[in-house]
Amino acid sequence: MEMKDKPKELKKCPQHGYFRGQECSCGNIGTFVLSGYKAEKLGKIISGALRHFPGELGLKMDSNGWVELDELEKIIQNKYSWASIDHIDAMFSTDEKGRYERKGNKVRARYGHSINIDLDYPEVDSEMLFYGTSEEEADRILEIGLKPVNQHYVHLSKTIEEAVKVACIRTEHPVIISLDAKKARENGIKILDAGPVCLAGPIPPEYIRI
Structure with missing residues (x-):
């Protein structure tokens, strides 16, 4: 143990x-x-x-x-x-x-809310963001997109290294999903810059890839 x-x-x-x-x-x-x-x-x-x-x-x-x-x-x-x-x-x-x-x-x-909250951070200006997950969840995410689970927002990392750290809390074999934040933003998807992490609502699958 x-x-x-x-x-x-x-x-x-x-x-x-x-x-x-x-x-x-x-x-x-x-x-x-x-x-x-x-x-x-x-x-x-x-x-x-x-x-x-x-x-x-x-x-x-x-x-x-x-x-x-x-x-x-x-x-x-x-x-x-x-x-x-x-x-x-x-x-x-x-x-x-x-x-x-x-x-x-x-x-x-700054983040991690399970209650309904309207955080007033500026929108992120990064072109790419990342999400660390397990092998089992990666295929599902590619099919249905990213959605908040037990939290009000999806939590995204600014670097691959940070995404790996997050994923390793839950799995020994992390998979990193990249998000085309620039394209998502151009199409009206709001992604907030909360400092240590970025926050978003549901992200459709067309903006993400492994």
């Missing part, structure tokens, strides 16, 4: 701020902020609140996915009394996948 990686603890470097792991990139061991176990629990409720079930938690979210940070803090503290705004800030600033963004006292998830 494959062993799950131990969650990294949160620390703070006097020069570079929050980081995850044993030492900062500069070599400083930093000061302790939060254990890996608590960081993992905090990460799960943040993800749930901003991507999946804000209403169930009583969190008000606007149509573009933004919530008030102090409201998020109150909701999290109702579940985990040990959590502070500093812990939440540390989680956002050290997220290695760039899943969240902050604007003043508001915060939102």
Whole structure:
């Protein structure tokens, strides 16, 4: 059985701020902020609140996915009394996948939503984008196109390398599908640039190939 990686603890470097792991990139061991176990629990409720079930938690979210940070803090503290705004800030600033963004006292998830959300990112200007999948799914995708599964948007990668990383989470034999983003865009298909990933609705098969 494959062993799950131990969650990294949160620390703070006097020069570079929050980081995850044993030492900062500069070599400083930093000061302790939060254990890996608590960081993992905090990460799960943040993800749930901003991507999946804000209403169930009583969190008000606007149509573009933004919530008030102090409201998020109150909701999290109702579940985990040990959590502070500093812990939440540390989680956002050290997220290695760039899943969240902050604007003043508001915060939102960039991608990964299962709820209906209208993200207001600019359209991507790339000519090609990529999607990593398994051998079994590749044939099906070529036949019916790309469609969101358990998420509001299809998630696309900007490079082949990133697509491989995503696919390897689910399969040992990744297949990379390329998308003619330029042609899709010219024909009215909107693809948003969310930073780490690109987001789209259903993509018909005529725009994709292995």
